[in-house]
Amino acid sequence: GQQLNQSPQSMFIQEGEDVSMNCTSSSIFNTWLWYKQDPGEGPVLLIALYKAGELTSNGRLTAQFGITRKDSFLNISASIPSDVGIYFCAGHGLNNDMRFGAGTRLTVKP
């Protein structure tokens, strides 16, 4: 099925730097979700967004639901080594179908 467009595919950053990744869709979404997956484990929900324009924080993580309802971004501030992993965006379309981005692989150098 149609997936979300997530970018960048990978990032290599220095510890302490800020990170930004985003997801876009050609159709409107009712929710936007951001997950993190560590090797050998299932994804863990980081932030859920339910309303256009909504800006939500979870510790060093901040995510926003785009005004057009077709995009979302996730920012991580002051990255630390344990931020390493794959970050996925996901969303529920108008038919309640759930789509995922391909993931952003984050590497943090100490």
Added chain:
Amino acid sequence: KAGVTQTPRYLIKTRGQQVTLSCSPISGHRSVSWYQQTPGQGLQFLFEYFSETQRNKGNFPGRFSGRQFSNSRSEMNVSTLELGDSALYLCASSPRGFEETQYFGPGTRLLVL
């Protein structure tokens, strides 16, 4: 509270066989969703069960089916396995629906030879 558990963790099958995967949700969660994860296609939604009824369905062929029991435990079945069915199968549970906070299990890694 125990997390979502999935059994088995690893499975090897051959083409044409069928397979059944099991998922036990977090106690009190009534919604169980299933996902397929592959390097090429990423995470794809299979279906969601709530109170023993399939409530939402992704775009997968009829070879993929599931069910949910009265204790909310769920099983997923794939019949006539194809090589392309090799993937990590994840289940997730939430109290009332997959639009809520979902808690994922560790997954079952299926290899079809």
